[in-house]
Amino acid sequence: MNYISLQTCFNRVLLAVIALCCFSVVGDKVHAQSTNPDAPTPVRANTITAQIMPLDVGDARLTRHFYRFSGAQGDLVITVESQNLNGGIDLFTANGLRPLTQVVLYAAGQTTTRASKSIYLRQPEELMLRIEARSPNDDPGSYRISFTGVFVAAKSDETNDGSATTEQSESPNVATNDNRRNARRVSSVGARIETSEAGRREENATVPATESAAAVTNAPATTPNEISPTSDEPTPVASPAPRARRGRTSTARRAAARRRSSRPAPATAARRTPTRRAPPAEASTDETTAPTAPASQPAQSPRLIIETRDGARLERPMSSVRRVTVDNNQLVIILNNGKVERQAMTNVLRFSIEP
Structure with missing residues (x-):
């Protein structure tokens, strides 16, 4: 009897461990899907499997996934198996986004649909795959894409770069949305999601602290040494208040500006006088030569x-x-x-x- 109970407990623990492993693998795959065309997910194997969750009622948007891989010269065969998805799969060149082929997805309930496309690559190309689909009902949809032929998987360094860029591009948006004052969460359709009073208090407490810290860091640092290069006259050693320093610096600047404007005034006037007298001389020469030109016209x-x-x-x-x-x-x-x-x-x- 004890042996049977121990065996049952062992089986339950084993099933729980297997379930956790499966959930972790699925979570990693879902997290690896890139929705940013500038940072597509590199494909390291010849098979892609992913799931698309249903959206809210009334939301007609499509879920987009982007992948990147390479292809050598020759025939590339793409086999697509989808379930409960409406949309399409497009293949582009990474350089210039030139379309190569397209596979249309149709939802047939819980039945799996299969389609295959073959293209010929004249030279090695960097390719980008875009999945654009949605579930027609409240059930999630899934797809499985297999590559054969001249498929070339992405390298490990490309995967790390792609994941890093995706995380960097997504993290600032989350931070800015969480730090907004009086921000309200909404669903994909636009319906408001109510937040608790405790959450609002925490947000209101964190936002002023961040604003005050930003104000302190952005405030300009003023030192007494900034006044000396602008003024020509010696300044007093002790300054009682910042207002007095501003007044003295302004008067010193005005005095220096008056001196500078008064000194070069005669030179500029002397330099400009010959240039102003030159145009009348040219005009007079034009007036004297102008009447002589029409005299030869009647003879022609x-x-x-x-x-x-x-x-x-x-x-x-x-x-x-x-x-x-x-x-x-x-x-x-x-x-x-x-x-x-x-x-x-x-x-x-x-x-x-x-x-």
Whole structure:
């Protein structure tokens, strides 16, 4: 009888130890899931197993997990087994986030769905895997991803770096949220979570202490030696109050500024006088040269020149001539104003258009 009771106790203790080991392993796996795309979880084995918990009612967001691994040149096969999950699995290149393939997840109750995708890598690549899914009901969902082919696991140093960066990125947010005064906790949907009076008292007691410590550290340290470099005159040894020091330093600064402004004033005035007189000289030269330029413009316009045998010379600007023709042995000139001039060809000695 005693032997049976001892055996039963031993079995119970053994089951408890096994259960604790299982919970610790599951806890480590869940903690290792990275939700930050800048610090994905390195994959050290060819199989990934994780669980996605259901969200609150009305919360339509998706849970995202990010993993990082490498692939050599050749075919990479990805096999996905999911249960009670809706979403998708995307594979990108770590450099540039170029999409390579996608696997769609459909929830079929408690039935496990399986899908497989194969891609060909032309060269060794650093890859990033994104799982984006959610449970359609109140039951948790799970997935299991297997890699075959040219899969290359991440090294141990990459895992340590990734975990360290994840912990560093998450820890400051928790500290700032806990130290906020009159902060209220809410669920993922936005519903308020009531806190006890004891917790509020502790938060109100810790926040003023941290604020006072920050004020002491940020307060500027003032020493009497700061006054000596700014003042030119000797200062008294004993200063009764900080207000008196401020007044003396301000007066000393004003006196020094007046001296500096009064000394270089004649030099600056002498230097600026030639520069102010220079522009009128340039303007005068421009005024003298400006009228001479338009004088050559009228000679460039073409003119109609007709010389007759009796010594007469007719000149008409081409801008005022509409047409010049020869009709019935006569030179006919039609002007823009409608006037018509005729000259017999036998009487014309020279006819030309010159500038």
